Amino acid sequence: MSQALGPRQPHGTGGRPRARSLPRWWPLPVCALLGVTAGGVYGLVKTPEYSATSYVVVTPAQKADPSVALGFAQAYGRVATEVALIGDAQVWAGVSAATLRDSVQTATSPDAPMIAITATSERATNAAGIANAVARALSVNGTHNQAQTGVRVVQFSRAAKPLAPSSPPASLTALVGGCAGGLLGGLALLTRPRRRDDTGPGLMASVPGPAGAACVPQEVG
Numbered sequence: 001m002s003q004a005l006g007p008r009q010p011h012g013t014g015g016r017p018r019a020r021s022l023p024r025w026w027p028l029p030v031c032a033l034l035g036v037t038a039g040g041v042y043g044l045v046k047t048p049e050y051s052a053t054s055y056v057v058v059t060p061a062q063k064a065d066p067s068v069a070l071g072f073a074q075a076y077g078r079v080a081t082e083v084a085l086i087g088d089a090q091v092w093a094g095v096s097a098a099t100l101r102d103s104v105q106t107a108t109s110p111d112a113p114m115i116a117i118t119a120t121s122e123r124a125t126n127a128a129g130i131a132n133a134v135a136r137a138l139s140v141n142g143t144h145n146q147a148q149t150g151v152r153v154v155q156f157s158r159a160a161k162p163l164a165p166s167s168p169p170a171s172l173t174a175l176v177g178g179c180a181g182g183l184l185g186g187l188a189l190l191t192r193p194r195r196r197d198d199t200g201p202g203l204m205a206s207v208p209g210p211a212g213a214a215c216v217p218q219e220v221g
Contacts, residue, residue, distance in 0.1 A: 024189070031185030032178050039177020043170030050124040051166035054131040054159035056138050058113040059152050072151045073113035076138055080106045080117060087137035093130045103127075104134055114156065124162045131159035 058073040060066050076083070081101050084090070090100050107116045115138070119130035135155045142153025168176075 027188040028182060028185035031188065032182040035177035035179070035181020035184070036174045037177070038181075040170050040174035042177070043168065043173030046173075047122050048165035049120050049122055050127045050162045050164075051118055051120045052124070052128040052131045052159035052162050053116055053118045054135040054155065055157040056115045056117065056135050057154055057156040058115070058142070059154060061146060061150050061152055065150075068149075069113040069151050072149055073115055074108050076142070076153060077106045077108035077115045080104070080115065080134060080138060083141045084134040084137040087140055089130075089133040089137040092136060093126070093133035095126065095130060100130060100134070103130055117159075119159070120166070128159045128161045135159075 056076075058069045058076065060069045081104050084100060084104070085097050090097050093100060095103075103120050105118045105120075107118070108114070117131050117134045117138075119127045119134070121127040121130060135158070139153050139155050142149070142151065146152055
């Protein structure tokens with residue numbers, strides 16, 4: 001007489017329930033959270049920077065071709081820091097030559113003979129002072145070379161003391177860090193190997209064993 005067979009336990013589980021694993025997408029929120037934290041801390045710790053801009057304009061002298069002024073404006077824009085170092089710009093600004101060279105950027109327009117001189121510093125007063133000092137050095141140099149160049153360099157607008165820092169606030173750095181962290185988390189998901197499910201189509205489900213021999217009918221000869 002056959003005996004009733006209870007349900008068989010899955011192979012290798014030992015009768016204990018399987019521990020729940022983390023979802024496959026867990027790197028995405030974790031990396032985003034780490035990025036937000038790192039970006040916010042960086043924005044709070046980093047010293048704010050201030051930017052100030054002064055403008056100079058190149059004008060043609062008497063009996064000079066107006067197109068010459070545009071060409072000299074491009075040339076002065078490229079050598080603005082060198083001209084400032086030759087002059088007394090570092091003395092007027094009260095900074096070293098290396099600081100003046102590293103903190104000044106110039107921009108020129110292809111349509112107008114104007115040069116924008118932008119200085120960046122950790123102090124708002126220094127930023128305005130450096131920009132005005134470079135503009136003044138360009139004006140003095142242009143006056144000295146006016147007979148040879150046929151153009152004049154005039155300070156068009158003085159740099160004002162900035163009221164707010166130009167560096168990004170902590171909220172923006174936190175947002176950028178979160179985006180970067182989320183991107184890294186997404187890349188980690190794409191490169192992470194997939195796990196094969198125990199009950200997936202590639203594996204055979206467990207089947208109960210066959211019944212005892214007494215339950216199988218036999219032919220009587």
